[in-house]
Amino acid sequence: MKKLINRPADVVRESLEGMAAAHPDQVKLNSDPIFVYRADAPVKGKVAVISGGGSGHEPTHVGFVGAGMLDAACPGDVFVSPTTEQIIEAIRVVQGGAGVLNVVKCYWDDMDVFAEAAELAHAEGSPVANILIDDDVAVSESVYSHGRRGTGTTVLAEKICGAGAELGYDLSRLADLCRRVNVNGRSMGIAFTPSTVPAKGTPSFEIGENEMEVGIGIHGEPGRERMSLKMADEITEMVALEIINDPAYERTVQEWDTDKGEWVDVDLVDQPLQSGDQVLAFVNGMGGTPVPELYIVYRKLVEICQKKGLRVVRSLIGSYITAIEMQGASITLLRVDEEMVRLWDAPVNTPRLRWGA
Amino acid sequence: MKKLINRPADVVRESLEGMAAAHPDQVKLNSDPIFVYRADAPVKGKVAVISGGGSGHEPTHVGFVGAGMLDAACPGDVFVSPTTEQIIEAIRVVQGGAGVLNVVKCYWDDMDVFAEAAELAHAEGSPVANILIDDDVAVSESVYSHGRRGTGTTVLAEKICGAGAELGYDLSRLADLCRRVNVNGRSMGIAFTPSTVPAKGTPSFEIGENEMEVGIGIHGEPGRERMSLKMADEITEMVALEIINDPAYERTVQEWDTDKGEWVDVDLVDQPLQSGDQVLAFVNGMGGTPVPELYIVYRKLVEICQKKGLRVVRSLIGSYITAIEMQGASITLLRVDEEMVRLWDAPVNTPRLRWGA
Numbered sequence A, B: 001m002k003k004l005i006n007r008p009a010d011v012v013r014e015s016l017e018g019m020a021a022a023h024p025d026q027v028k029l030n031s032d033p034i035f036v037y038r039a040d041a042p043v044k045g046k047v048a049v050i051s052g053g054g055s056g057h058e059p060t061h062v063g064f065v066g067a068g069m070l071d072a073a074c075p076g077d078v079f080v081s082p083t084t085e086q087i088i089e090a091i092r093v094v095q096g097g098a099g100v101l102n103v104v105k106c107y108w109d110d111m112d113v114f115a116e117a118a119e120l121a122h123a124e125g126s127p128v129a130n131i132l133i134d135d136d137v138a139v140s141e142s143v144y145s146h147g148r149r150g151t152g153t154t155v156l157a158e159k160i161c162g163a164g165a166e167l168g169y170d171l172s173r174l175a176d177l178c179r180r181v182n183v184n185g186r187s188m189g190i191a192f193t194p195s196t197v198p199a200k201g202t203p204s205f206e207i208g209e210n211e212m213e214v215g216i217g218i219h220g221e222p223g224r225e226r227m228s229l230k231m232a233d234e235i236t237e238m239v240a241l242e243i244i245n246d247p248a249y250e251r252t253v254q255e256w257d258t259d260k261g262e263w264v265d266v267d268l269v270d271q272p273l274q275s276g277d278q279v280l281a282f283v284n285g286m287g288g289t290p291v292p293e294l295y296i297v298y299r300k301l302v303e304i305c306q307k308k309g310l311r312v313v314r315s316l317i318g319s320y321i322t323a324i325e326m327q328g329a330s331i332t333l334l335r336v337d338e339e340m341v342r343l344w345d346a347p348v349n350t351p352r353l354r355w356g357a
Helices: A010-024 A085-095 A109-123 A151-166 A171-184 A232-244 A292-308 A340-346 B008-023 B084-094 B107-122 B152-167 B171-184 B232-244 B289-306 B338-345
Strands: A027-030 A035-038 A049-057 A070-080 A100-105 A128-133 A185-191 A211-214 A225-228 A249-257 A262-269 A278-284 A310-316 A328-335 B028-029 B035-038 B048-055 B072-078 B102-104 B128-133 B184-192 B211-214 B225-228 B249-257 B263-268 B278-285 B311-318 B328-335
Touching: A010 A027, A010 A035, A010 A070, A010 B311, A035 A085, A035 A185, A035 B232, A049 A085, A049 A109, A049 A151, A070 A085, A085 A109, A100 A109, A100 A151, A100 A171, A109 A128, A109 A249, A109 B278, A128 A171, A128 A249, A128 B184, A151 A171, A151 A185, A151 A278, A151 A328, A151 B152, A171 A185, A171 A211, A171 A262, A171 B225, A185 A232, A185 B311, A211 A232, A211 B107, A232 A292, A232 B048, A232 B263, A278 A292, A278 A340, A278 B128, A292 A310, A292 A328, A292 B008, A310 A340, A310 B008, B008 B028, B008 B035, B008 B072, B028 B084, B035 B084, B048 B084, B048 B152, B084 B102, B084 B107, B084 B152, B102 B107, B102 B152, B102 B171, B107 B249, B107 B289, B128 B152, B128 B171, B128 B249, B152 B171, B152 B278, B152 B328, B152 B338, B171 B184, B171 B225, B171 B328, B171 B338, B184 B232, B211 B328, B232 B289, B232 B328, B249 B328, B278 B289, B278 B338
Parallel strands: A049 A070, A049 A100, A100 A128, A278 A310, B048 B072, B048 B102, B102 B128, B278 B311
Antiparallel strands: A027 A035, A035 A070, A185 A211, A185 A328, A211 A225, A249 A262, A278 A328, B028 B035, B035 B072, B184 B211, B184 B328, B211 B225, B249 B263, B278 B328
């Protein structure tokens, strides 16, 4: 295992200590329980936006803490969910009296700990909305989830909702916005190589020199199929068309109703992309893929979108939701309206995403 | 070879087409000869800051084109210098009547083509200063250079001088500033894995499962020695102490004297870092190393700097000058004064480095 680390058990803590030392104006680190929070938290009167999940997907979520995005991020160990204790303590530290929006990726364990934390926060008097991100069109059941997994749309939801919170959106409006981002976002990824969890020390799967995994998950869990390597344009077309041609996706999710103080069923449906839609195109690297390769994917993606009548009005290209050092990429297309674009463009000041500030 | 590319011969052009499509407000692409330039070039009355070199080191230099940094970047093929024609044509397109600062990394071929371009530009009436970056303390002779190689300090010089140009510094002041950044910057790197040049298709060197290369060059060329893997803290300490304990480095370089219209010898000396100095600490990934590992390095680096009486006043952490998908990292310490810090903090608006804009 070739990694720039010390003891595997110390990877998460030491990297976060380094991040906090490098960006003292943006973030602080709480040591026990461990979480990263905005340097100026709590921001009085603002809804706090919080996320979390296993480490190994950086900069998701810890690198997105700061003004205009997340108030706190709760990291588990590599590919392991955080604990309820981390989340409730982060809520206590960053909530500014206007409630808390938790952005939760669709994986069993993440959903469980955020659900427990929402109930605890409610009991302590903090209104909470847990909004699920389930945008990965590749599979409907996986090793870690029932339903679609939460991937690239998470990054976009955190940016857009973080900007809304900064502008004074109340919790109900922000929850609606986050739900709207989720049902308008679709993702799918491929991988050329596995990644190695430090504590395990060996690659998460085996793959041939001329093979790739299509529909890969961000933990290296299997996707749809193993196939021979193809050229970037072919891969891009294959993945983009799966996203664009994906039919309406209907499901019922549970959301915490903070007024009633109970869980309620919410019916969601993703309407397919159609000609005339404006989209934000996000080409994400899985950690070990150089940025120029992502631009090659983006080049083809724009061409495909144009052919399908989709207008790419904004883009994000880089390694933002990763699987440690995995080589591969994912594409996310988010159908955007004017409000989402305005919030996307708003200033953001975090360790790994920054503009206008 | 597992890469998200089409034909190897098209990698550079296609990735730049994708980059230009993604960032139309920041950059434009000139196709023949190929170079990237500021979308609003030429900026009248401003010194144009230009760089270039082989591709494969992205975001260096193409990702740093835009307001507050480079006016143009001329990319060669992967690990191959650009041509004189690319540079002189970029100068013609972006020069705004106040002269041109070329930031040139110390490699034979880069120096040759920038020297020819300076003479041509001079003949066409454009005052030009070529300032060399030779900051790599690892070796004094290498496969591609006589004298120290140009590495991490290049990124810092481009940011700082780009900000100076934006503020209206004239060519002479900007050349002095760039020279000052160079003689105050020192770098050294290590690698765990080789990289693969697309046109070649096989790794640039072989290395054992438990080995690393210390003092690696950004083309994968050998450094000082091959040794057994060590923990991140040990590696960081070894590299940081080589940089901090590096003695005065004296050499004579040739610079173009635009008043005389001839090459003149300039004696340079890097004074060792000493207790009380303020530094910008730059932890750079070689392309395939996840950012959390770079933060682990940064964490230890700050501790070592403190012990040595160096005050880390600014930092940059990420993969900014790379060797395609190589796993590894480099450290750059730049002794800064108040002017450099002010220019570092100034707004920058490029595809891969952006803040305050």
